[in-house]
Amino acid sequence: MQTKTIFLAAVVASATMLAQDAPRREQALLEDLALANRIIARQLDILDIQGHVTARSRTNPNTYYIARFVSPGGASVSDFIENTLESVPVDGPRTDQAREIYLHGEIYKARPDVMVVVHAHTPEFVSFGMSSVPLWDGDQQVPVWDIRPFNRGRSGIVNTPALGKAMAEKMGKAPAVLLWGHGIALGAASLSEAVHAVDALRDTAQLQQAVIAIGGTWKPEPKPRADRNAVDRAWEFHTRVELKRTGGRVPQSAAATPTRPADAARGASHDVMLANRILTGELGILDSFGHVSVRHPSNPNAFFMAISVAPGAVTAGDVREWTLGQTGGSGRVEIHDEIYRANPQVRAILFARTPEVMAFARGAPALRPIVNGGSFITATAPQFRGDGYILTAGSLYNLVDRAYQLRQNAIIQRQTMALRGSVAYLNEKPAEPVSPNEPQAPAPTGPAEGRSWIYWSQNVALD
Numbered sequence: 001m002q003t004k005t006i007f008l009a010a011v012v013a014s015a016t017m018l019a020q021d022a023p024r025r026e027q028a029l030l031e032d033l034a035l036a037n038r039i040i041a042r043q044l045d046i047l048d049i050q051g052h053v054t055a056r057s058r059t060n061p062n063t064y065y066i067a068r069f070v071s072p073g074g075a076s077v078s079d080f081i082e083n084t085l086e087s088v089p090v091d092g093p094r095t096d097q098a099r100e101i102y103l104h105g106e107i108y109k110a111r112p113d114v115m116v117v118v119h120a121h122t123p124e125f126v127s128f129g130m131s132s133v134p135l136w137d138g139d140q141q142v143p144v145w146d147i148r149p150f151n152r153g154r155s156g157i158v159n160t161p162a163l164g165k166a167m168a169e170k171m172g173k174a175p176a177v178l179l180w181g182h183g184i185a186l187g188a189a190s191l192s193e194a195v196h197a198v199d200a201l202r203d204t205a206q207l208q209q210a211v212i213a214i215g216g217t218w219k220p221e222p223k224p225r226a227d228r229n230a231v232d233r234a235w236e237f238h239t240r241v242e243l244k245r246t247g248g249r250v251p252q253s254a255a256a257t258p259t260r261p262a263d264a265a266r267g268a269s270h271d272v273m274l275a276n277r278i279l280t281g282e283l284g285i286l287d288s289f290g291h292v293s294v295r296h297p298s299n300p301n302a303f304f305m306a307i308s309v310a311p312g313a314v315t316a317g318d319v320r321e322w323t324l325g326q327t328g329g330s331g332r333v334e335i336h337d338e339i340y341r342a343n344p345q346v347r348a349i350l351f352a353r354t355p356e357v358m359a360f361a362r363g364a365p366a367l368r369p370i371v372n373g374g375s376f377i378t379a380t381a382p383q384f385r386g387d388g389y390i391l392t393a394g395s396l397y398n399l400v401d402r403a404y405q406l407r408q409n410a411i412i413q414r415q416t417m418a419l420r421g422s423v424a425y426l427n428e429k430p431a432e433p434v435s436p437n438e439p440q441a442p443a444p445t446g447p448a449e450g451r452s453w454i455y456w457s458q459n460v461a462l463d
């Protein structure tokens, strides 16, 4: 009798320990997941400001974790939301989910072997998806999923369960699938394997591009099996580098959003200083001759722009308020003055000479939208003038985002053309307009600045 009681007590105790263990095991998973997002974004430069890495729960194979709508390079443990495979949050409704949840949920549903999903918009992957030249993963072609037949002829993101399902079907049992005009979805059995696999695939994509660019022909060969020890060593190395940046611990909560003056005009002036710094240091879009401005938030006849200082060195004291028509006819300020006067809807202006974009002014082919992020080019193409281009937008935040997306589009278009196959563009076929009754994931709510601006301004170096 006593033996039985002791035995039962032991069973109860170990069950309790297991229950207590569960959150700890998930804590370790979430820390590794935050690290994987940061590593693939910051060290490998494969995830852009909008990609995501997700992981299936280790305690419940029917749920997975995805970060709320933040940039992956800044992901922290508390950002992760636990979703069912239907992409419904386990702990109640959220308004800050990424719209591409179904891309992840439907792969986990279709592929019990997949524990981690990486979704990225890396130029190399997009370029092979838009070229008739295939991307080889060893001796297998990476399948390309064309969203248009499932989306009334439109390009776009995977923002409905039906689109996620169609994409997962195209992926089948392959390690990855290229998404037309968009990027890639890749599945792996663990976070370390995901980091290794996506890095290796991007490497071979770059190598295949290089061979074709110098006039060679890529000869597919069977892929050697990944060396387990090498995969572990790489993960160890990357996590060590990442932890060095964050003081030895995985960030448990999101970094503070940098403070901004509450006064609207001072806030706008502050944003111009930040935009100069972000576009120079973080993004490398402005060289020392570029300039950026924003219209005054309450006086449409004025705008803020820095005096003649290299953009990377602009301080708050260098930003001046200029009145339209009274800028003194000095060259650089005059350009902004003219555009604001002629276009009342324009609220922010950039002048830059980014070589990747300028190539399309000097060469014969025109810049055309080839990736979702560049779809604005159809309506708001950059205006080429002499040695630079002008880009405009309805807000400074949107302008900086567009400057980034424009360069990404230019890089992808160049890479796709260099593959020497036939090239597809987003606007090559007319598509049905979106009807208000169509089901799709709602846009997440969040700060007006948007996640890219917040992420970039957290990283910008101010002296």
Ligand SMILES: [Zn+2]
Pocket (backbone or CB within 6 Å): 050, 100, 119, 120, 121, 157, 182, 183
């Ligand atoms: Zn995407």
